Amino acid sequence: MQPVISIINFSKxxxxxxxxxxxxxxxxxxxxxxxxxxxxAGKTTTIRTLVTLISPDSxxxxxxxxxxxxxxxxxxxxxxxxxxxFSLYPDLSVSQNLNFFANLFEVxxxxxxxxxxxxxxxxxxxxxxxxxxxxxxxxxxxxxxxSCTLIHNPVVLILDEPTTGVDPVSRSEFWEIxxxxxxxxxxxxxSTPYMDEALLCDRxxxxxxxxxxxxxxxxxxxxxxxxHIYKITGHNLVLQSNRIAxxxxxxxxxxxxxxxxxxxxxxxxxxxxxxxxxxxLGQQLNIERIAPSLEDVFIGLIEGKIGHGx
Amino acid sequence: MKLRRTISxxxxxxxxxFRDWRSLLIIILMPVLMIILYGYAITLDxxxxxxxxxxxxxxxxxxxxxxxFTENRFFILRYTGIKRNEIESLFKKRDIQMxxxxxxDFSESLISxxxxxxxxxxxxxxxxxxxxxNNYSNRVAQLFNExxxxxxxxxxxxxxxxxxxxxxxxxxxxxxxxxxxxLLLICSLLTSITITREKETGTLEQILVSPVHPxxxxxxxxxxxxxxxxxxxxxIIIFARLLFKVPINGSLSLIAVLSLIYIFVAxxxxxxxxxxxxxxxxxxxxxxxxTVLPTIMLSGFIFPIASMPLPLxxxxxxxxxxxxxxxxxxxxxxxxxxxxxWQHAAALSGIGLFMLSIATIRFKTTLE
Numbered sequence: 001m002q003p004v005i006s007i008i009n010f011s012k013x014x015x016x017x018x019x020x021x022x023x024x025x026x027x028x029x030x031x032x033x034x035x036x037x038x039x040x041a042g043k044t045t046t047i048r049t050l051v052t053l054i055s056p057d058s059x060x061x062x063x064x065x066x067x068x069x070x071x072x073x074x075x076x077x078x079x080x081x082x083x084x085x086f087s088l089y090p091d092l093s094v095s096q097n098l099n100f101f102a103n104l105f106e107v108x109x110x111x112x113x114x115x116x117x118x119x120x121x122x123x124x125x126x127x128x129x130x131x132x133x134x135x136x137x138x139x140x141x142x143x144x145x146x147s148c149t150l151i152h153n154p155v156v157l158i159l160d161e162p163t164t165g166v167d168p169v170s171r172s173e174f175w176e177i178x179x180x181x182x183x184x185x186x187x188x189x190x191s192t193p194y195m196d197e198a199l200l201c202d203r204x205x206x207x208x209x210x211x212x213x214x215x216x217x218x219x220x221x222x223x224x225x226x227x228h229i230y231k232i233t234g235h236n237l238v239l240q241s242n243r244i245a246x247x248x249x250x251x252x253x254x255x256x257x258x259x260x261x262x263x264x265x266x267x268x269x270x271x272x273x274x275x276x277x278x279x280x281l282g283q284q285l286n287i288e289r290i291a292p293s294l295e296d297v298f299i300g301l302i303e304g305k306i307g308h309g310x
Numbered sequence: 311m312k313l314r315r316t317i318s319x320x321x322x323x324x325x326x327x328f329r330d331w332r333s334l335l336i337i338i339l340m341p342v343l344m345i346i347l348y349g350y351a352i353t354l355d356x357x358x359x360x361x362x363x364x365x366x367x368x369x370x371x372x373x374x375x376x377x378x379f380t381e382n383r384f385f386i387l388r389y390t391g392i393k394r395n396e397i398e399s400l401f402k403k404r405d406i407q408m409x410x411x412x413x414x415d416f417s418e419s420l421i422s423x424x425x426x427x428x429x430x431x432x433x434x435x436x437x438x439x440x441x442x443x444n445n446y447s448n449r450v451a452q453l454f455n456e457x458x459x460x461x462x463x464x465x466x467x468x469x470x471x472x473x474x475x476x477x478x479x480x481x482x483x484x485x486x487x488x489x490x491x492x493l494l495l496i497c498s499l500l501t502s503i504t505i506t507r508e509k510e511t512g513t514l515e516q517i518l519v520s521p522v523h524p525x526x527x528x529x530x531x532x533x534x535x536x537x538x539x540x541x542x543x544x545x546i547i548i549f550a551r552l553l554f555k556v557p558i559n560g561s562l563s564l565i566a567v568l569s570l571i572y573i574f575v576a577x578x579x580x581x582x583x584x585x586x587x588x589x590x591x592x593x594x595x596x597x598x599x600x601t602v603l604p605t606i607m608l609s610g611f612i613f614p615i616a617s618m619p620l621p622l623x624x625x626x627x628x629x630x631x632x633x634x635x636x637x638x639x640x641x642x643x644x645x646x647x648x649x650x651x652w653q654h655a656a657a658l659s660g661i662g663l664f665m666l667s668i669a670t671i672r673f674k675t676t677l678e
Binding site: 048051052053054055072073076077079081083085086087088089090091092096099100101103104105106145148 | 312314315317318321322325326329330511512513515516517518519520521522675676677678
């Protein structure tokens with residue numbers, strides 16, 4: 001079956017800055033696909049090109065088989081796009097914003113009431129329908145923005161870091177809505193810098209500096225890691241991370257809250273490491289081997305310490 | 311162009327305008343403030359010019375001559391009985407703009423019907439003032455002659471009949487011009503920031519991914535501001551009438567209709583700028599530069615177009631205020647109608663449509 005979103009060898013530069021180079025990926029129908037990467041990875045450029053706001057330097061990009069350079073208007077009418085920045089009118093009420101976008105997309109008047117009701121069910125915004133959008137909380141703003149991008153029943157939903165700067169409770173609510181939409185058959189492409197959100201996607205592409213480092217199911221990507229990860233916990237460990245990084249054979253040290261994740265190649269045992277740290281710091285520490293998290297994989301991928309794979 | 315999308319943009323713009331009552335208040339009060347400030351500041355009428363007299367004659371005849379200068383509101387006699395060598399320092403201090411030196415043999419010379427000369431010293435640093443004093447003094451001298459020799463009046467006497475502005479009030483000339491300047495400035499500012507504001511807040515990005523067409527955005531932005539601009543125009547004209555007693559000799563409804571065309575031109579101009587400018591600040595600066603200077607300098611607002619160098623005369627033909635000034639002065643002062651003004655109205659409409667097309671064409675539906 002033809003993928004809903006298809007990107008082949010896409011490159012884009014702004015002046016001398018290369019934003020994206022030779023990116024290729026497909027998103028299948030009904031999939032929830034995540035673009036994962038830090039700021040400057042090229043996520044926004046890729047997304048804006050897909051929604052026809054910027055044009056590609058080279059490569060083939062299509063949405064439901066429509067070329068982004070040729071079928072601008074068609075793509076715009078079947079896609080729902082939510083920009084990174086809150087882009088609704090703060091001095092218009094929730095209801096006025098919804099009506100405005102419904103009119104822009106020429107939603108049939110007869111269906112308006114029913115669609116609004118459905119969106120309010122998703123977003124729980126009904127009690128606030130007369131409140132000005134600028135006076136909503138961060139999480140509610142995002143839900144309103146999502147509602148406005150859904151008002152014309154798009155077949156493809158493209159979201160650029162929808163949960164950045166939103167509180168954790170609203171973030172998880174937002175992702176529940178996305179899962180609901182997926183069940184209804186909407187194809188969703190979402191970018192996020194958060195690793196925990198990546199685990200909620202069907203497939204992810206890990207992006208860094210304009211290229212894809214890995215594409216696949218989140219579990220598969222964690223499986224790419226063949227080095228071993230050890231987690232050590234103890235008082236003020238973070239301050240010691242520079243010294244720990246000097247242990248012979250160690251690949252990397254990353255801090256996660258009050259613990260450190262140490263990456264070693266296969267062939268080291270917990271006991272070896274414990275004694276090495278004792279030699280170094282004179283401290284007995286709690287150490288355990290853990291399964292690599294997406295963060296570990298991500299850092300590993302970026303540092304080029306593990307092989308590229310698909 | 312889809313009517314439904316256009317109407318929804320119009321409604322949205324109205325909502326913005328009325329919800330932000332502070333800006334609305336500024337939009338309404340600014341023209342009032344401007345017409346008061348400009349109306350009183352820009353005037354070529356001469357008043358309260360000060361002068362000194364050295365009267366060496368001290369006769370009824372010499373006092374009669376001095377009275378010729380002081381019997382109206384133009385001149386104020388500030389110094390008498392000073393010495394000749396003090397005159398220069400008074401001029402330098404700008405204490406006086408004119409000095410009159412009447413010789414000791416003034417009366418005798420007049421009585422013996424010789425040609426009598428009186429010295430008039432004029433500060434012509436401001437050439438307008440200099441010319442005015444010169445002309446006025448000649449008139450005083452002429453009246454003085456007639457009074458003295460009423461049995462043998464001058465050979466040639468001009469009897470001027472002054473049309474359209476019989477009191478020669480400069481307000482009658484400037485205030486209609488101010489209407490043109492203020493309407494252009496306010497209306498083009500209004501629209502020049504409206505699209506750039508959406509660029510800055512990111513709302514444009516959200517609109518652009520809809521199937522909306524540039525013409526729908528452009529028309530949707532012009533329509534609400536036409537009503538606002540028209541309201542402003544009415545306020546300005548009311549103030550012009552009440553404060554400056556500018557006559558309105560022609561048809562008010564014709565002023566209304568042609569003002570609408572002019573407002574449309576101004577709004578289209580603002581949209582043209584906002585389609586290109588990236589930030590509100592740039593848009594505002596560009597609008598100020600492109601409206602105020604050409605309107606004041608090149609439209610005939612102060613300086614007559616006919617006396618400009620030829621290249622500037624050509625430029626004045628694309629300044630919208632050039633046409634509107636002829637229209638509004640024509641209607642207000644001369645009371646003329648569409649029969650005389652239709653060409654200027656057509657030129658204005660043409661400029662407006664041209665600018666609106668440019669705004670639409672230059673309006674990009676992408677972010678690049």
